Amino acid sequence: MKRAKEFLAETNSEKIVLADFATTDPLFSSLRSNHVIIALCTSGEMEVEINYVVYKFKKNSVLILKPLDIVTFIGKSDDFNGKVLLLTNNVISPMFANLNANIFKKMQVLPIVSYDSGYLDMIAQFFAMLEQAQAILDYDSFEEYTAKMVAAMFVLQESYVKNVLGDKVSMPGVVMRKRELFRKFVEAIIESYMEAREVLFYANVLGVSSGYLNEVCNEVSGHSAKEIIDQAVSSRLKAELSYTSKTIQELADEYNFPSQSYFSRYYKRMTGMTPSEFRKERLKE
Numbered sequence: 146m147k148r149a150k151e152f153l154a155e156t157n158s159e160k161i162v163l164a165d166f167a168t169t170d171p172l173f174s175s176l177r178s179n180h181v182i183i184a185l186c187t188s189g190e191m192e193v194e195i196n197y198v199v200y201k202f203k204k205n206s207v208l209i210l211k212p213l214d215i216v217t218f219i220g221k222s223d224d225f226n227g228k229v230l231l232l233t234n235n236v237i238s239p240m241f242a243n244l245n246a247n248i249f250k251k252m253q254v255l256p257i258v259s260y261d262s263g264y265l266d267m268i269a270q271f272f273a274m275l276e277q278a279q280a281i282l283d284y285d286s287f288e289e290y291t292a293k294m295v296a297a298m299f300v301l302q303e304s305y306v307k308n309v310l311g312d313k314v315s316m317p318g319v320v321m322r323k324r325e326l327f328r329k330f331v332e333a334i335i336e337s338y339m340e341a342r343e344v345l346f347y348a349n350v351l352g353v354s355s356g357y358l359n360e361v362c363n364e365v366s367g368h369s370a371k372e373i374i375d376q377a378v379s380s381r382l383k384a385e386l387s388y389t390s391k392t393i394q395e396l397a398d399e400y401n402f403p404s405q406s407y408f409s410r411y412y413k414r415m416t417g418m419t420p421s422e423f424r425k426e427r428l429k430e
Contacts, residue, residue, distance in 0.1 A: 189225030197366030
């Protein structure tokens with residue numbers, strides 16, 4: 146069984162990763178996923194913050210995350226376990242493009258869905274069949290097989306949201322508009338996090354005032370706009386420091402800091418350690 150650090154490192158190079166959640170592994174640190182993640186919880190529960198909104202990932206529920214999502218796995222029960230599949234965006238994006246737009250919006254509002262027994266049996270079979278295919282197919286054949294299986298999975302997801310949940314995932318118009326603005330804010334951060342860290346920059350991009358953007362962020366997520374920006378930047382910097390060989394100066398330049406010392410002060414304010422101290426601690430693990 147791979148430990149979490151090895152599991153995350155593997156996602157930087159592989160198009161497809163299929164694995165178990167291990168109850169003894171350390172929790173994943175905050176990250177911005179570069180993959181689509183499909184996970185099934187088979188026991189226990191985990192608290193997950195997705196784009197700064199907290200959800201419960203419980204037994205018999207399915208989690209679907211997209212490359213634009215910013216995710217923090219907060220805490221889990223001792224008996225938490227499940228299956229997880231990660232795929233690069235180029236493998237999965239055509240499938241998202243073919244989803245019904247209205248259904249896809251509902252899936253975005255509800256990234257974690259608890260299924261009834263009929264649908265749940267099919268999802269369990271989905272992971273079991275992928276495991277069997279991985280054991281006997283060469284990688285190219287496994288990639289093609291997985292793409293087709295995931296396409297079928299999305300048909301199942303779309304059917305469940307449409308025919309079983311229906312209006313249960315609908316929200317008042319004003320709530321939807323605020324959630325949509327918040328989603329666009331997160332997407333803007335992911336697009337520009339290496340360039341800008343100021344609320345005014347993102348408010349201008351979205352065509353709203355800084356005050357309104359803060360109001361929406363606090364209402365939807367419980368965090369201010371500045372907190373969300375800084376958390377997104379610091380989580381990505383943690384990944385850079387953990388899994389790349391870039392120097393501190395290179396990162397300072399790439400992330401548009403005026404100097405290496407300014408970058409170090411910023412990172413220490415966010416994490417309690419300088420970039421050098423953080424990297425040394427990671428090497429000890």
